Every structure is written in structure tokens, then in C-alpha cells.
Amino acid sequence: xxxxxxxxxxxxxxxxxxxxxxxxxxxxxxxxxxxxxxxxxxxxxxxxxxxxxxxxxxxxxxxxxxxxxxxxxxxxxxxxxxxxxxxxxxxxxxxxxxxxxxxxxxxxxxxxxxx
Amino acid sequence: xxxxxxxxxxxxxxxxxxxxxxxxxxxxxxxxxxxxxxxxxxxxxxxxxxxxxxxxxxxxxxxxxxxxxxxxxxxxxxxxxxxxxxxxxxxxxxxxxxxxxxxxxxxxxxxxx
Numbered sequence: 001x002x003x004x005x006x007x008x009x010x011x012x013x014x015x016x017x018x019x020x021x022x023x024x025x026x027x028x029x030x031x032x033x034x035x036x037x038x039x040x041x042x043x044x045x046x047x048x049x050x051x052x053x054x055x056x057x058x059x060x061x062x063x064x065x066x067x068x069x070x071x072x073x074x075x076x077x078x079x080x081x082x083x084x085x086x087x088x089x090x091x092x093x094x095x096x097x098x099x100x101x102x103x104x105x106x107x108x109x110x111x112x113x114x115x
Numbered sequence: 116x117x118x119x120x121x122x123x124x125x126x127x128x129x130x131x132x133x134x135x136x137x138x139x140x141x142x143x144x145x146x147x148x149x150x151x152x153x154x155x156x157x158x159x160x161x162x163x164x165x166x167x168x169x170x171x172x173x174x175x176x177x178x179x180x181x182x183x184x185x186x187x188x189x190x191x192x193x194x195x196x197x198x199x200x201x202x203x204x205x206x207x208x209x210x211x212x213x214x215x216x217x218x219x220x221x222x223x224x225x226x227x228x
Contacts, residue, residue: 031214043204043218055213091158098214099146101166104206106151108158 004107006092012113018080021110024073025094033104034067034077035091043091049075082114117142117209121219128195129227136190136222138205143183146208149216150179150190153202162203163190167210195226 005024013019025032033048047057052069060067064083069075079086093106120139128134140148147166151159163172163179165188171180178191192199202221208214 033215042220043206045215045217048213048215050213056215093159093216095214098208098216101147101164103147103149103161103164103208104216105161106159111156 004092004094004105006090006107006110008110009108010111010113012115013082015083015114016081017114018078019082019086019112019114021077021090021092021112023075023077023092023107025075025092026096026105027073029094029096029105030072031095031098032069032075033093033095034075035093035106037089037091037109046077046090079112082112084114087112087114117207117212117217119205119207119217119219121203121205121222123222124220125223125225127225127227130195130197132195132226133191133193134195134224136192136203136205136224138188138190138219140186140188140207140209142209143186144210145183146210146212146214148179148181148188148208149206150177150188151204151206153204153221155201159204192224195224197226197228200224200226 007022034046037043046059049069067077089109091109093104095104149164150162165181176193202223204221206216206218
């Protein structure tokens with residue numbers, strides 16, 4: 001398996017523009033998580049899905065953020081409109097069973113810069 | 116509040132030294148604890164995962180231990196090498212959650228040749 005695949009690796013956009021981050025989880029993993037990493041706050045959970053259904057979106061900072069999982073092999077995280085404070089590294093992770101022995105597998109992340 | 120704490124935030128050691136990284140968590144009811152490595156500008160690589168029923172896990176020069184009663188885990192690195200330089204993150208899935216992973220801020224390790 002190629003692991004968790006995220007695209008793009010880097011994104012630079014102007015304030016006010018829409019940004020869409022993409023994630024392909026490992027096949028067979030029923031859980032998908034979106035995290036954000038900043039120097040100040042470390043890694044924070046934004047939202048996660050189980051069997052394509054959003055379970056907990058309490059970490060989504062505001063209405064400008066939205067996430068979808070239309071099928072088991074694809075998820076998007078969208079920011080509209082983007083702001084400079086959204087600049088961070090966004091990670092996607094998947095898991096077959098988060099409480100089990102295999103834990104999480106993370107993608108390589110998308111480094112977002114909003115200017 | 117369920118948190119994970121890692122001390123120190125940074126550590127510098129000479130090559131060849133054995134070292135211990137520390138992680139503490141606020142609730143002994145956990146499903147598992149996972150140690151990750153993150154190189155600058157890169158993603159997270161899973162190193163070791165310890166289930167709640169286990170006391171330790173080993174992989175090569177790495178050994179992770181878990182003491183739920185004291186809310187602590189340690190990552191032991193034997194015979195450190197410059198290639199071990201990275202940030203090490205500890206993360207916990209707390210009991211009662213649906214599986215979300217809560218991270219510490221990490222320990223940035225520098226191994227000097």
C-alpha cells in the first residue's frame with residue numbers, strides 16, 4: 001500500500017482565496033482524521049470520520065473550514081475564505097481501529113501559506 | 116482536561132549516549148499510546164505503539180515503556196546516532212473517546228557527532 005496520500009504538498013495562496021486539501025486514506029481503513037500543526041499549538045485534531053460519516057468536528061476552528069468524505073477513498077478539507085492565520089501544516093491520518101494495535105498512519109502533510 | 120505533556124522540549128546529547136524521552140498523560144484510562152518521529156518539514160513516522168494491557172514495546176534500539184498508574188511513558192534510545200536527530204512526539208488515545216489521538220508538543224532531539 002502507498003500509505004496515506006495527501007495533495008498538494010505545498011500550497012501558497014492569497015488571503016480570501018478558497019483552498020482545498022485532499023487526502024486518500026489507506027484502503028480498508030475506516031477512520032480518517034484531519035490534524036493541523038502549528039508552532040504555537042502543536043498538533044490539533046480538526047475533524048474525523050468513521051465509515052465516511054463525520055463523527056466529531058468540534059476542532060474545526062470556524063465556519064470557514066469544512067470537510068467532506070464522499071467515499072471511502074477520498075476526503076477534502078476546504079478553507080473559504082482563507083486567512084493568514086490559517087497558515088500551518090495540515091495532516092491527514094487513517095486507521096483501521098484507533099484503539100487497536102496498529103494505531104494511526106499519517107500522510108506527509110500539506111504546508112499551507114496564506115499571504 | 117485530557118492532555119499529554121513532554122519534557123524537556125529540547126535535548127542535545129553526544130553521539131553514542133543512551134537517552135530517555137519522557138511523556139506524561141492526565142488519565143490512566145487509555146486505549147493505547149503511540150510514539151512518533153518527525154523530521155524537519157516532514158510527516159509523522161510511527162515508531163512504537165503500546166496497548167493499554169502492555170508494559171513495553173521494543174524495536175531495534177528503541178524501547179518504549181508504559182506505566183498507566185503513574186500516567187507516564189518513556190522512550191529509551193540506545194547508542195544514539197546523529198541520524199536520530201528529530202522531534203519525537205507522544206500521543207494517547209484516551210478511554211471513553213472514539214479514538215482521537217491527543218498529542219504532546221514533542222521533544223526536539225539533537226545528537227552531536
